[in-house]
Amino acid sequence: MAQAARKNERYTVSDYMSWSDDERWEIIGGEAWSMTPAPTTKHQRISRNLVGNFYSMLKDTPCEVLEAPVDVVLSEHDVVQPDVLIICDKAKITHANIQGAPDVVMEILSPSTAGKDKREKLRLYERCGVREYFLVDPEHRIVEHFKLEEGGKYGPARIWIPGETVLIECIGVELAVDDIFAGTEG
DSSP, X not given: XXXXXXXXXXXXXXXXXXXXXXXXXXXXXTEEEEOOSOOOHHHHHHHHHHHHHHHHHHTTSSOEEEESSOOEEEETXXXXXXXXXXXXXXXXXXXXXXXXXXXEEEEEOOTTTHHHHHTHHHHHHHHHTOSEEEEEETTTTEEEEEEBOTTSOBOOOEEEOTTSEEEEGGGTEEEEHHHHSTTOOO
């Protein structure tokens, strides 16, 4: 499968906001990354499972769960659309987008974007202060978890497998790995 297409110029948030809505892009370090093709049905089912569970768990808290496509503006040269994000600071949520780092980001891996999610986005989210970053792997049915530690760096990854429960420490909730992948067996 093709890797995420890139444009080799340095772009800004202003450039990004002027682009057509016909295609989805992200900007990481000023570099534009295509977000096509559209996600698979398995990807979308996992997203639905995550958002549905988090919505129920967070409805009586100050935190809010959102899903792609929503722009997250992290700097003048960084605009991303995470698959699932949780924000506990409502001041970051504007009518047009999210301004600043979410507390939690979850990316659902796909063959065309996995490299970007594991390299560029990992470094970006760490640098911008995303407290917990999760990589959800539909093919292997695992969840990889990075937690921001003192000093502003992610500690070693923790791997969650079927039968285990993912702990999202910064918001104090747990979610069974089996619930994340429910309905995606076929």
